[in-house]
Amino acid sequence: MAIYSVRAMEVRDVSQVSQIEREAFPPPWPATNFKRELSNSLTYYFVACKEAPEQKEPRPAVDALSNPGPAKSRLDSLRLGLRRLFGGQGLPAAPSQFILGFAGLWFMVDEAHLANIAVRETYRHQGIGESLLISAIEVSIERKAQFVTLEVRVSNKIAQSLYRKYGLVEVGLRRGYYMDNKEDAVIMTAEGITSVPYVKRLQNLKQAHAQKWGISPS
Numbered sequence: 632m633a634i635y636s637v638r639a640m641e642v643r644d645v646s647q648v649s650q651i652e653r654e655a656f657p658p659p660w661p662a663t664n665f666k667r668e669l670s671n672s673l674t675y676y677f678v679a680c681k682e683a684p685e686q687k688e689p690r691p692a693v694d695a696l697s698n699p700g701p702a703k704s705r706l707d708s709l710r711l712g713l714r715r716l717f718g719g720q721g722l723p724a725a726p727s728q729f730i731l732g733f734a735g736l737w738f739m740v741d742e743a744h745l746a747n748i749a750v751r752e753t754y755r756h757q758g759i760g761e762s763l764l765i766s767a768i769e770v771s772i773e774r775k776a777q778f779v780t781l782e783v784r785v786s787n788k789i790a791q792s793l794y795r796k797y798g799l800v801e802v803g804l805r806r807g808y809y810m811d812n813k814e815d816a817v818i819m820t821a822e823g824i825t826s827v828p829y830v831k832r833l834q835n836l837k838q839a840h841a842q843k844w845g846i847s848p849s
């Protein structure tokens with residue numbers, strides 16, 4: 632059963648995402664300025680995060696109104712009441728959840744460019760990278776991009792296999808694209824992502840992925 636969910640990246644996630652980026656793309660690959668990216672309307676960053684175990688609300692030891700008790704338990708009772716009343720909304724932001732992976736898109740006219748995608752090393756091969764790619768393509772379709780494109784190292788067969796599964800095909804080569812070892816980049820693109828056949832293919836792949844990893848349908 633999958634124990635993670637995919638959501639938009641927030642400022643509180645930046646330090647964990649930077650850590651995952653450093654692990655996946657070690658220096659001298661230039662670090663992304665995630666804070667700047669989050670305030671750019673032409674980019675969209677999102678994360679896969681571990682779902683916190685369900686919090687059991689402790690029963691307050693005393694009734695806060697009839698017997699206020701010590702200041703701390705009054706405060707706890709008040710927080711508990713607020714949480715019950717507003718379902719957690721309007722309360723101070725919770726600390727970041729444990730981030731398992733992230734991806735980022737840049738939008739340019741009708742193009743969605745997958746700028747990066749990475750999963751924590753110890754959590755790879757569990758369907759998380761695929762979940763992130765599915766979300767990336769879905770967001771691209773929502774934003775009316777006509778094609779998804781990206782660069783990937785010629786040696787990165789794992790990522791290429793993931794992209795190929797989702798209909799991205801090799802359309803060119805950028806010679807010496809990577810600064811560290813002057814490795815070539817393969818340009819991969821999926822065109823017509825809003826077309827009926829592509830959307831159907833995406834739905835089928837998403838369903839198969841959900842079944843394989845026990846993800847409830849969204």
Ligand SMILES: CC(C)(COP(=O)(O)OP(=O)(O)OC[C@H]1O[C@@H](n2cnc3c(N)ncnc32)[C@H](O)[C@@H]1OP(=O)(O)O)[C@@H](O)C(=O)NCCC(=O)NCCS
Pocket residue numbers: 655656747748749750751754755756757758759760761762782783784787788789790792793794796
């Ligand atoms: C690429 C990456 C994001 C994949 O994430 P992941 O969570 O391990 O991948 P998943 O478990 O979701 O696997 C999805 C698909 O990826 C491919 N894949 C994953 N592991 C693979 C392996 N060991 N060998 C070959 N293909 C593999 C397969 O196509 C797989 O689909 P399948 O299960 O139907 O065979 C991850 O390896 C990563 O973070 N790598 C480092 C960063 C990176 O290279 N990013 C890409 C930059 S362009």
